[in-house]
Amino acid sequence: MFVSEKMAKNVITIGPDTKLSDVRELMVKNNIRHIPVVDDEGLLIGIVSDRDMRSAMPSSLLKKEDYEKTLAMVMEHTAREIMTENPLTISVYYTIQDTLLVMRQKRVGALPVIDEQGYLKGILSTRDLLSSFVNVMGIGEPGTLLCILAKEQQGQLKKIIDIITEEKISLGSVLVSRTWDTNKKAIFPYLLTNNVANVKRRLLEADFKLFDPMQWYLDQMPKTPDLLL
Secondary structure, three states, rough: HHHOOOEEEOOOOOOOOHHHHHHHHHHHHHHEEEEEEEOOOOOEEEEEEEEEEHHHOOOOOHHHHHHHHHHHHHHEHHHHHHOOOOOEEEEEOOOOHHHHHHHHHHHOOEEEOOOOOOEEEEEEEHHHHHHHHHHHOOOOOEEEEEEEEEEEEHHHHHHHHHHHHHHOOOOOOOOOOEOOOOEEEEEEEEEEOOOOOHHHHHHOOOOOOOEOOOHHHHHHHHOOHHHHH
């Protein structure tokens, strides 16, 4: 799936000389956290995030009168002064998976989407990605997420799918994750039913181990302080 299918296309943009008071109003009114900055021709030259706006705000430790006076002066400044110039971007030909990796590695909450000439075509945020994966995984429908620990060998996933289909249960999605044990893998089928007692029983009889999905995730998190940073 390409980002062009999920990105926001009717993007609210600003010019570099837009006052911060107008930027703040646009963010609040439209419930957005990132606003691309474009020049007169529509070329992307920067981006302003809600973090940029917060950094520009006066200290809350100021007395009310001083705070309001300083805030009024700050709001007269322009987007050019706080924007991130030449921001990280993605192409319309990026896939959703590519974009997710970029966001994770670069720790950004949104990415402007541009064409080969640098013209803004859209913007993709973490909210858009989350919505995409909810649709792909079928989580929008009522169901049950299982966490199955299986051996790292061929045929294990097929055995699980066979058991599920033999019970005449539809699958919303199946995800496979690595574990700290190199000889094991965690398989997460999303079953489009809440009646999973027979499936669980048969999986246990087939020598699979079942875990609570959230507890499994917490157990896999690094335990040492250095890794938690």
